[in-house]
Amino acid sequence: GAGVSQSPRYKVAKRGQDVALRCDPISGHVSLFWYQQALGQGPEFLTYFQNEAQLDKSGLPSDRFFAERPEGSVSTLKIQRTQQEDSAVYLCASSLGGGGGNYNEQFFGPGTRLTVL
Amino acid sequence: AQSVTQLGSHVSVSEGALVLLRCNYSSSVPPYLFWYVQYPNQGLQLLLKYTSAATLVKGINGFEAEFKKSETSFHLTKPSAHMSDAAEYFCAVSTSGTYKYIFGTGTRLKVLA
Numbered sequence: 001g002a003g004v005s006q007s008p009r010y011k012v013a014k015r016g017q018d019v020a021l022r023c024d025p026i027s028g029h030v031s032l033f034w035y036q037q038a039l040g041q042g043p044e045f046l047t048y049f050q051n052e053a054q055l056d057k058s059g060l061p062s063d064r065f066f067a068e069r070p071e072g073s074v075s076t077l078k079i080q081r082t083q084q085e086d087s088a089v090y091l092c093a094s095s096l097g098g099g100g101g102n103y104n105e106q107f108f109g110p111g112t113r114l115t116v117l
Numbered sequence: 118a119q120s121v122t123q124l125g126s127h128v129s130v131s132e133g134a135l136v137l138l139r140c141n142y143s144s145s146v147p148p149y150l151f152w153y154v155q156y157p158n159q160g161l162q163l164l165l166k167y168t169s170a171a172t173l174v175k176g177i178n179g180f181e182a183e184f185k186k187s188e189t190s191f192h193l194t195k196p197s198a199h200m201s202d203a204a205e206y207f208c209a210v211s212t213s214g215t216y217k218y219i220f221g222t223g224t225r226l227k228v229l230a
Contacts, residue, residue, distance in 0.1 A: 004160070031216065040126075042207050042220030043161070056217075091160060095216075106218060108153075108161040 004109035012115045013082045021077045021112045025094030035091040050098045082116045119144045119210045123221035131229045136195040140208035150191040151209040203228045
């Protein structure tokens, strides 16, 4: 299919381990977003890329969280020294255009469920 | 700044009954509004969106929503619930000047046979 894909779908990590979550956006989509969805909550914005530029990382909860999109396509969200409060579903979304507006519907991937023990 | 409030974290309806899921928003500029559905262990699927055209928006699977500026509401309705509608529903707001979606906390819909 031509949708947003994420891998792995499930990740279990021991507290203190580093993890890397991958997102493959829809081909040609300029914008890429990461959201964190805690259990029983709505998704919360983490960071935004326009092509390879990270234009907004205001939602990253700590400096243990790092995201990159080096070639303007695939993105990786890395969490260092994981803690139990990092347990959540991490959603990736992409949109065709840059910035906001009517034409920038976000398409979501299935998410990666991270469990930190 | 924008915000979204979804009243009722859990809603139960009988199969064939009206579905009404409530969403109120706050925005200092004209909003774009969205309803997404999330099935277990799946991502978010767009049901419908309001982007300043018609105030009554029709979406997939028989859902529709009406934008009411005076009430700052964007409630989701479906005339007759099906068992397959059981899922979690999220309302979200954005604006033309931003790219972030601000989501509500979600409403879990249960459909009773």
